[in-house]
Amino acid sequence: MHLRPNLVRLSDRASPRPPFRQGKTLDFPLDLGDRMSSLLAGDTAPQDVYSGTRMSRRAALGTPPGHGRYCPVCRRWYRLFLPFGIQRRHQALCPGCGALERHRYLWLYLETALGVTSRSLSVLHIAPEVGIRQRLLNCRSVRYTSIDLHDPSAAMAMDAGNLAFDAGSFDLILCCHVLEHIQDDHAALGEFARVLRPGGHAIILVPMDENLPQTFEDPAIVSTDGRMKAFGHPYHVRICGRDYGDRIARSGFHVTTVSSREMSAHSRRFYRINRLTLFDCRLPARQLPAHQLTGRQ
Numbered sequence: 001m002h003l004r005p006n007l008v009r010l011s012d013r014a015s016p017r018p019p020f021r022q023g024k025t026l027d028f029p030l031d032l033g034d035r036m037s038s039l040l041a042g043d044t045a046p047q048d049v050y051s052g053t054r055m056s057r058r059a060a061l062g063t064p065p066g067h068g069r070y071c072p073v074c075r076r077w078y079r080l081f082l083p084f085g086i087q088r089r090h091q092a093l094c095p096g097c098g099a100l101e102r103h104r105y106l107w108l109y110l111e112t113a114l115g116v117t118s119r120s121l122s123v124l125h126i127a128p129e130v131g132i133r134q135r136l137l138n139c140r141s142v143r144y145t146s147i148d149l150h151d152p153s154a155a156m157a158m159d160a161g162n163l164a165f166d167a168g169s170f171d172l173i174l175c176c177h178v179l180e181h182i183q184d185d186h187a188a189l190g191e192f193a194r195v196l197r198p199g200g201h202a203i204i205l206v207p208m209d210e211n212l213p214q215t216f217e218d219p220a221i222v223s224t225d226g227r228m229k230a231f232g233h234p235y236h237v238r239i240c241g242r243d244y245g246d247r248i249a250r251s252g253f254h255v256t257t258v259s260s261r262e263m264s265a266h267s268r269r270f271y272r273i274n275r276l277t278l279f280d281c282r283l284p285a286r287q288l289p290a291h292q293l294t295g296r297q
Contacts, residue, residue: 069272073099073107073131081272086233091272097131101274102205105260106176107132108271109278113258114201116142116172124195126160126175127151161187165195173202180206180236183219189251192281199285204248208277212241245279253281
């Protein structure tokens with residue numbers, strides 16, 4: 001499947017949306033880059049980080065308006081995007097809605113390939129990104145639910161591996177950079193398959209090492225320092241290799257792998273999107289087992 005997002009018309013440059021107001025406070029993604037030393041030294045638990053009890057997820061940032069960068073999530077122009085992440089990626093964070101490269105790519109896929117803004121859908125959003133959440137909430141035809149184990153901004157506190165929803169409850173599940181945090185990702189994928197309606201889609205992104213043929217994980221590594229050294233992140237439990245799509249498929253999905261490299265070089269530069277892999281996981285249209293017709297076993 002080829003992702004060919006429509007670029008914003010050049011005429012839009014003459015009349016950008018209202019600029020981001022200097023000093024405006026927004027919910028941005030949690031950036032661990034500035035706190036890495038203290039996290040590793042204190043072996044801080046993920047619930048203390050992602051719940052915001054020790055780190056604020058609010059940011060008062062601003063950047064002058066301009067026409068150098070366009071964010072398809074908040075549909076605004078900016079002079080530049082901001083650095084983000086452990087590696088301090090340049091031009092990564094939209095200063096208006098907090099969308100990162102993967103969020104911009106995800107939204108382009110949802111809007112262009114799946115047409116989510118023009119369809120009647122029941123959507124489950126795992127660990128919701130604020131910009132995408134707002135866009136979906138603004139769609140009258142979308143019935144939207146969000147969950148997160150730690151983040152209080154989600155509608156419900158819930159473990160992705162133990163979903164409190166009946167079988168066949170959703171048409172679409174969004175899960176962006178979550179499964180690499182979950183020790184038993186097989187359980188989470190099984191739950192996704194259970195709560196999706198036949199013919200529904202789970203859109204999954206994980207950080208990928210394309211040079212790694214097999215996913216690497218070691219449950220014995222539990223400290224933040226050990227995980228940082230082994231997996232490149234203090235709260236990741238694996239490095240996802242090229243086999244991860246097959247891993248997803250074992251939960252009953254038909255998996256289509258979509259790469260950002262299918263976009264033109266111009267489109268990637270325009271939206272500032274790096275090398276990313278998206279898994280469009282469709283649940284085959286089939287009769288549900290009898291025990292799933294009324295909910296969980």
